[in-house]
Amino acid sequence: MRVALFVTCLADLMRPGVAFAAIRLLEHGGCTVEVPESQTCCGQPAYNSGDRATAIALARKTLEEFEGFDYVVAPSGSCGGMIRAHYPELFRDDPATLKRIEALAGRTRELTDFLVSVLKLDSVPGNYTGTVTYHDSCSGLRELGVKAQPRALLAKLPGVTLTEMNEAETCCGFGGTFSLKFGEVSTQLADNKCGNACATGADAIVGGDLGCLLNIEGRLRRRGDLKTKVLHIAELLAGRGE
Amino acid sequence: MELRSNEFKARAAANLGDAKLQKGLGLIKVKAVVNRANAVAEFGDFEALREAGKEIRNRALADLDLYLERFEREATARGAVVHWAENASDACRIIVDIARENGVKKVAKSKSMVSEEVGLNEALIEAGIEPVETDLGEYILQINDAEPPSHIVMPVIHKTVEDVADLFHEKHGTPRKTDPAALTREAREILRPQFLSAEMGISGANFIVAETGSTLIVTNEGNGRLCTTLPRLHVAITGIEKVVPTLEDASVLLRLLPRSATGQAITNYVSLHTGPKRLEESDGPQQFHIVLVDNGRSKLLAGEMREMLRCIRCGACMNHCPVYQAVGGHAYGWVYPGPMGNILTPSYVGLENAVALPNAATMCNQCGVVCPVKIPLPDLMRTLREEQMARGLKPWAERMGLALWGWAAQQPALYALGTRIAARVMKWMGGSEKLIHRLPFVSGWTDGRDFPAPAGKTFRELYQRSKR
Numbered sequence: 001m002r003v004a005l006f007v008t009c010l011a012d013l014m015r016p017g018v019a020f021a022a023i024r025l026l027e028h029g030g031c032t033v034e035v036p037e038s039q040t041c042c043g044q045p046a047y048n049s050g051d052r053a054t055a056i057a058l059a060r061k062t063l064e065e066f067e068g069f070d071y072v073v074a075p076s077g078s079c080g081g082m083i084r085a086h087y088p089e090l091f092r093d094d095p096a097t098l099k100r101i102e103a104l105a106g107r108t109r110e111l112t113d114f115l116v117s118v119l120k121l122d123s124v125p126g127n128y129t130g131t132v133t134y135h136d137s138c139s140g141l142r143e144l145g146v147k148a149q150p151r152a153l154l155a156k157l158p159g160v161t162l163t164e165m166n167e168a169e170t171c172c173g174f175g176g177t178f179s180l181k182f183g184e185v186s187t188q189l190a191d192n193k194c195g196n197a198c199a200t201g202a203d204a205i206v207g208g209d210l211g212c213l214l215n216i217e218g219r220l221r222r223r224g225d226l227k228t229k230v231l232h233i234a235e236l237l238a239g240r241g242e
Numbered sequence: 243m244e245l246r247s248n249e250f251k252a253r254a255a256a257n258l259g260d261a262k263l264q265k266g267l268g269l270i271k272v273k274a275v276v277n278r279a280n281a282v283a284e285f286g287d288f289e290a291l292r293e294a295g296k297e298i299r300n301r302a303l304a305d306l307d308l309y310l311e312r313f314e315r316e317a318t319a320r321g322a323v324v325h326w327a328e329n330a331s332d333a334c335r336i337i338v339d340i341a342r343e344n345g346v347k348k349v350a351k352s353k354s355m356v357s358e359e360v361g362l363n364e365a366l367i368e369a370g371i372e373p374v375e376t377d378l379g380e381y382i383l384q385i386n387d388a389e390p391p392s393h394i395v396m397p398v399i400h401k402t403v404e405d406v407a408d409l410f411h412e413k414h415g416t417p418r419k420t421d422p423a424a425l426t427r428e429a430r431e432i433l434r435p436q437f438l439s440a441e442m443g444i445s446g447a448n449f450i451v452a453e454t455g456s457t458l459i460v461t462n463e464g465n466g467r468l469c470t471t472l473p474r475l476h477v478a479i480t481g482i483e484k485v486v487p488t489l490e491d492a493s494v495l496l497r498l499l500p501r502s503a504t505g506q507a508i509t510n511y512v513s514l515h516t517g518p519k520r521l522e523e524s525d526g527p528q529q530f531h532i533v534l535v536d537n538g539r540s541k542l543l544a545g546e547m548r549e550m551l552r553c554i555r556c557g558a559c560m561n562h563c564p565v566y567q568a569v570g571g572h573a574y575g576w577v578y579p580g581p582m583g584n585i586l587t588p589s590y591v592g593l594e595n596a597v598a599l600p601n602a603a604t605m606c607n608q609c610g611v612v613c614p615v616k617i618p619l620p621d622l623m624r625t626l627r628e629e630q631m632a633r634g635l636k637p638w639a640e641r642m643g644l645a646l647w648g649w650a651a652q653q654p655a656l657y658a659l660g661t662r663i664a665a666r667v668m669k670w671m672g673g674s675e676k677l678i679h680r681l682p683f684v685s686g687w688t689d690g691r692d693f694p695a696p697a698g699k700t701f702r703e704l705y706q707r708s709k710r
Contacts, residue, residue: 007701009651013661014694016701035705038654046648048605050627050636054648061652089621138606167271171564175604181640182602183686184255188568189604190691218691221677230694 003031004066006074006083006108009041010210011232018210021238022075022111028238029119036065042074044082045176052090059087060097063104071118072108075234076209077140078176080110085143110140111234112208116149121156126239129159133202134233135193135216136169137209150208150233157237163200167192174215190219197228204229206236243358243390246575247587247596254569254602266400267570274396274561277505278612285501295498296616298491299552302452302483306543309452309485310534317455320517322530327360333535334365337444337477340531341371344475346441352459352466353377354446355394355555356479356535358577359590362444363388373444374436376465378429382406385413392571394578395503395557400570433465443469443527445515447480448554449495450532453488456516457532460500460509467513476527478515482534483543483551495554498614502556538590546625550585552615559609559619565602574599581609581619588626597635600626643683661700669698 003026011018019035026033043058062083066072074080084105091098115121132154140146154160173179173189180186193216197205205220207213210232217230234240246253257263282288302309314324327333333356341349349366351357351373363384366373375384379397383389386409391397398406403420410428411418419425437443445466447457457478459466470476486492500506519526542551560566560580571579576596578586584603588596600623603609609619630636650657671678672695680688687693 009661012701013665014696016697016699016704019701019705037702037706040651040654040657043651046644048624048627049640049644050624050629050631051644051648052628052631054644054651057648057652138604138608142607142611169608171604171606171608173564173604175606177640178601178604180684180686182251182254182565183689184258185565185568185602186604186686187690188258189564192564192568214694215691217694218687221692221694222690 001031001070003033003071003073004069005033005035006042006066006072006079007035007039008074008076008079008210010214011075014214015210015232017240018075018232018234021232021234021240022073024125024238024240025111025115025121025234026073028125029115029121031119034069039065042079042082044078044086047082047086047090048176056090059090059101063097063101067100067104070107071114072104073111073114074108075111075232076211077110077137077144077146078209078211080108081139081143083108110144110146110208112149112153113144113146116152121153124153124156124237126157126237127159128157128236128239130204131161131163131200131202132204132206132231132236133163133165133197133200134168135165135172135197135205135207135212137207137212138171140208141169146208150206153233153237154206160236163202165196165200167196172212172215174211176211179215186215187219190215191223194220194223194225198225202228204231204236206231206233208233243361243577245591245595247591247599249575250573250598250602253575254573257569257573262402262405263400263570266402267567270399270561270567274504274557278502278558278561279505281501281505281507284507285497288501291494291498292614292616294494295554295614296552298486298494299554299615302486302491303543303548303551306482306485309487310482312452313450313455313485315455316453317517317532320455321520322455322517322532325531325533327533327535327537329537330360330535333360333479333533333537334362336533337362337479338365338369338371340475340477341366341442342369344441344529346371346475348436348440349373349442349444350437350440350469350473351375351380352443352445352461352469353380353397354444354479355577356446356481357444358391360479360535360537362479374433374440376433376436376469377461378426378463378465381429381433382409385409390572390577392579393557393560394555400572437468437472440473442475442477443471443473444477444479445470447478447484447532448499449492450480450485450534451489451492451514452485454516456489456514458492458515459513460496460511461513462504462510464511467511470513470515471525471527474527475529475531476515476518477531477533479533479535481539482536483539499554499556502558502612502614542589547585547589547622549617550582550589550622552617553582554615556614558612558614562608562612564604564606564608581623585619585622585626593626593629593633594635597630600630658700658702662703665696665698665700668693668696671695
């Protein structure tokens with residue numbers, strides 16, 4: 001199975017380990033992983049800022065780069081949701097491209113969803129030991145139905161105890177450029193999330209989207225918590241969580 | 243109601259630091275959200291019900307003109323008088339005229355958001371007519387110097403019992419009490435004579451039924467029933483979009499509305515008003531006037547915000563909105579707060595007068611998944627953002643930043659170089675702590691959060707190296 005990794009711009013810049021972890025997991029599941037070199041961003045920041053022209057240009061670029069693979073997998077519900085749930089809407093007036101975009105959208109999956117629903121992994125290479133709590137990212141959860149999949153994967157790690165936090169499904173306040181435009185509100189929501197996560201006593205907060213994780217970690221550290229780890233689920237599953 | 247939507251950012255920030263307000267808002271999560279979830283779980287196939295609700299509202303809107311004409315015919319045939327108000331001032335003038343022609347000095351009002359929208363109380367007062375709000379929440383606001391509501395269903399959610407205790411003590415001149423039941427009793431004692439002495443009752447309408455020419459209200463306090471039956475005149479004011487074809491349709495929406503709003507299977511009172519009092523009847527008003535307000539709705543019908551007209555005003559979108567939960571309704575600066583307000587306010591008062599609102603959401607779509615009539619609220623907000631971009635209503639810095647980033651993201655080689663530099667600079671800025679405490683241009687982030695520093699090399703570089 002030829003799988004293209006959609007690295008995501010945040011993993012590329014901020015945390016390359018997440019993308020390497022994703023490759024390891026996909027290869028563990030028997031995939032041939034390719035990483036189209038010219039990829040940059042899915043266009044979501046432009047899309048959600050009302051810059052439809054740029055969003056369309058980046059969607060076309062992504063289409064050119066990722067067409068023709070069996071699957072496109074992203075270690076992010078946000079980017080995955082952009083391609084899978086929103087790209088088709090961008091080309092509603094362009095039937096020729098729409099057909100190709102719909103095919104791409106149909107083959108695009110969020111990483112944990114792909115590992116569980118398509119690859120049906122029965123083991124994962126990681127060996128993490130500790131108590132974790134899982135933050136459900138909005139796009140993954142509400143656009144792609146990612147909820148049980150990461151938990152099913154965590155359950156394959158015998159050393160991991162999952163302790164659910166209150167309001168696990170509530171937004172952490174990131175929201176892309178929202179976190180910059182409405183900093184105070186965004187910080188308050190991140191603070192609520194940190195409070196709920198820390199109340200579980202978990203030693204790691206785990207999630208599937210780097211945007212949320214950077215936001216949560218940023219607030220956590222400012223609150224003075226330098227101990228609680230904030231990990232992408234791919235890192236933990238692939239054994240890169242330390 | 244005074245429009246202050248362009249002050250959203252400042253008012254939101256102020257509200258975040260208001261401990262009393264935060265205490266009041268905290269109730270939304272533990273009450274409204276939990277109660278709705280329980281009601282939905284108990285119902286069974288709520289998803290199918292939402293789909294049915296959406297279909298009914300779409301059907302009504304698809305032939306809105308026909309259903310409104312049918313409504314007018316049926317209501318008129320049953321003795322009601324239907325008035326058409328193109329805008330807010332029309333609506334106020336029509337109602338003031340009815341009051342004047344009938345020598346009305348006092349009006350008992352049941353809760354109506356459309357009356358807030360058109361500024362009815364102010365118009366009545368100006369005409370020398372005394373409006374008395376009889377919904378407990380609205381009454382509290384009215385005696386507090388006509389403070390605006392902060393929620394469409396729970397108008398005083400921003401107040402604590404202590405606030406109300408102080409207010410009643412001050413305004414009523416009675417001993418201060420903090421027991422909610424005692425406070426409610428005190429309000430009842432003051433309001434009861436008002437119902438009896440008011441010559442006119444004004445209500446809203448949650449739905450109007452084309453088939454029978456009826457208006458329908460749901461209430462929990464019973465004040466609505468007193469307002470609509472005791473005074474000799476009843477005026478119902480509502481938006482033209484509230485029409486539903488049949489009673490059967492209304493009954494489906496009645497299963498959705500209370501569950502979505504308060505988590506009740508049904509409200510304490512559901513009142514259907516069909517014509518004034520008939521000869522053989524003992525209760526009811528001698529005259530029944532229905533004021534149907536457009537005030538921008540038909541413009542919405544023809545545009546991209548059309549789906550917003552399905553709204554049945556349950557408030558679930560704001561109850562479930564993390565931003566609303568944090569900043570409260572007053573921050574939104576007009577009648578309709580939360581996600582619905584992010585769309586309705588710019589649509590009704592002009593995008594330039596509510597620039598922040600379509601952007602004041604994380605796009606988490608919690609509103610969209612709880613909306614009883616499946617309005618895609620984040621999609622509509624995004625469309626408004628596109629309109630802001632097209633009309634140059636976005637700040638210069640944001641437009642330039644986006645343009646620059648968007649251009650770079652389409653030049654892979656340049657983008658790769660830029661990210662390599664950024665990764666190194668940010669690593670250096672993070673120092674040994676690996677945390678950036680202050681970043682230029684993004685103080686919105688770093689004022690309250692650190693920025694975790696990257697490892698110094700991009701994935702792209704490391705991957706190419708590993709392949710070599």
